Amino acid sequence: MITKLFRNAAIFTPVDSGTPKAGPLQGDVRVLDRGALLCRNGLLEAVGPEDQVLQRLAATALDVDHEIDLGGRCVIPGFVDPHTHLCFMMPREQEFSLRLQGVEYLEILRRGGGILSTVRSVRQAEESALYEATHRRAMSALRLGTTTVEIKSGYGLDTATELKMLRVIARLARETPLDVVPTLMGAHAVPEEYRDRSDAYVDRLIQEMLPAVVAQGIARFCDVFCEKGVFSVEQSRRILKAAQAQGLGAKIHADEVHDLGGAALAAEIRAVSAEHLLAARKENLRAMAQAGTIAVVLPATAYCLRKPFAPVRTMIDLGVPVALATDTNPGSSYTESMPFVFGLAVFMMGLSVEEALVAATLNAAYAVGAAARVGSLDVGKQADFAVLDGETPAVIAYHAGVNPVAQVYKKGEQYAPWTG
Ligand code: NIG
Ligand code: FE
Numbered sequence: 001m002i003t004k005l006f007r008n009a010a011i012f013t014p015v016d017s018g019t020p021k022a023g024p025l026q027g028d029v030r031v032l033d034r035g036a037l038l039c040r041n042g043l044l045e046a047v048g049p050e051d052q053v054l055q056r057l058a059a060t061a062l063d064v065d066h067e068i069d070l071g072g073r074c075v076i077p078g079f080v081d082p083h084t085h086l087c088f089m090m091p092r093e094q095e096f097s098l099r100l101q102g103v104e105y106l107e108i109l110r111r112g113g114g115i116l117s118t119v120r121s122v123r124q125a126e127e128s129a130l131y132e133a134t135h136r137r138a139m140s141a142l143r144l145g146t147t148t149v150e151i152k153s154g155y156g157l158d159t160a161t162e163l164k165m166l167r168v169i170a171r172l173a174r175e176t177p178l179d180v181v182p183t184l185m186g187a188h189a190v191p192e193e194y195r196d197r198s199d200a201y202v203d204r205l206i207q208e209m210l211p212a213v214v215a216q217g218i219a220r221f222c223d224v225f226c227e228k229g230v231f232s233v234e235q236s237r238r239i240l241k242a243a244q245a246q247g248l249g250a251k252i253h254a255d256e257v258h259d260l261g262g263a264a265l266a267a268e269i270r271a272v273s274a275e276h277l278l279a280a281r282k283e284n285l286r287a288m289a290q291a292g293t294i295a296v297v298l299p300a301t302a303y304c305l306r307k308p309f310a311p312v313r314t315m316i317d318l319g320v321p322v323a324l325a326t327d328t329n330p331g332s333s334y335t336e337s338m339p340f341v342f343g344l345a346v347f348m349m350g351l352s353v354e355e356a357l358v359a360a361t362l363n364a365a366y367a368v369g370a371a372a373r374v375g376s377l378d379v380g381k382q383a384d385f386a387v388l389d390g391e392t393p394a395v396i397a398y399h400a401g402v403n404p405v406a407q408v409y410k411k412g413e414q415y416a417p418w419t420g
Pocket of ligand 2: 083084085253327
């Protein structure tokens with residue numbers, strides 16, 4: 001048993017009451033000006049005002065092995081990044097330049113570039129090389145305060161390569177401090193060998209890929225890119241219902257570029273989350289609120305595609321719980337920085353600092369089914385937290401363009417050092 005006491009911390013955390021926070025509770029954050037965290041074997045044993053935690057400690061026979069003074073700095077739960085495509089080989093910088101010249105994202109995909117060019121390199125890659133590339137990005141995310149990350153497959157688009165990606169993602173979970181949530185995204189694009197035969201690809205996915213992945217137990221969720229020219233609402237429904245029937249949770253890239261009604265499908269099948277939603281209709285957002293489907297918003301993608309940001313204030317007004325994610329990928333959002341996304345959410349989408357904090361921690365944890373372990377600094381959860389170089393979480397948006405995270409603790413162990 002290792003017992004650690006963290007004192008002299010300004011603690012800002014959502015308090016988990018068993019459901020994602022929506023509407024007026026989206027910004028429900030507990031503040032402890034001079035707080036303390038008592039951590040035993042990686043789990044939180046006590047969290048509260050420092051004097052109360054010290055009193056409790058005195059009343060028990062517990063020996064503290066390490067006492068750490070955090071110098072009054074701000075402590076928040078480790079970020080949960082609930083939507084990434086971190087597992088890929090190289091970036092697509094030339095395509096980025098094309099987009100800067102005005103070529104549309106979906107047009108590049110239509111020409112066989114975009115996702116399909118990453119598919120070619122991931123299919124060819126040695127598993128160890130794919131692991132190294134993914135590991136590098138994941139460690140960068142950890143230094144930026146992310147302690148739990150969802151990672152999608154989807155650059156294989158054949159059973160063998162999707163399984164290779166999911167093995168890489170599973171190895172990352174075993175060999176790094178990160179909590180990793182694996183998602184099968186075999187429906188990320190229609191592979192070149194199925195061009196103009198997308199229904200046949202969907203059949204193959206349902207009949208071959210999905211059962212193979214489920215048999216190995218290496219995916220927790222299934223996700224689909226529901227978009228004009230990619231997968232239709234009907235195809236998405238077939239895939240996600242088949243996945244649910246085999247025990248996976250459903251997620252959906254919905255209404256990113258065109259309003260196809262992906263948000264309505266998410267509500268209909270009670271998906272855990274719908275992602276992007278830049279173009280989603282209000283009535284479909286209302287249906288999501290009724291179904292309890294979380295909106296995972298990805299402001300770095302809107303920024304990078306130069307699109308209007310998702311209507312996040314409308315979502316909150318309608319009672320849709322909002323989570324924030326990076327969408328790390330080599331095409332539409334090449335960043336693994338939750339602080340950057342947090343800053344965009346505050347400056348460009350109009351979230352308050354408290355709303356963004358809940359979105360990037362507790363609601364994000366619900367969006368990946370991990371709220372029992374992470375997402376808030378509640379007793380019984382893991383001691384996963386970031387120490388910020390500032391007094392409040394506002395510093396994340398305020399000190400723009402730099403890493404505001406001084407230290408990162410995962411299960412009570414320090415992984416990223418003080419840099420200031
Ligand atoms: O969420 N929209 C589809 N998938 C990613 C982009 C993946 C890529 O371009 O490589 C997204 O934006
Ligand atoms: Fe995505």
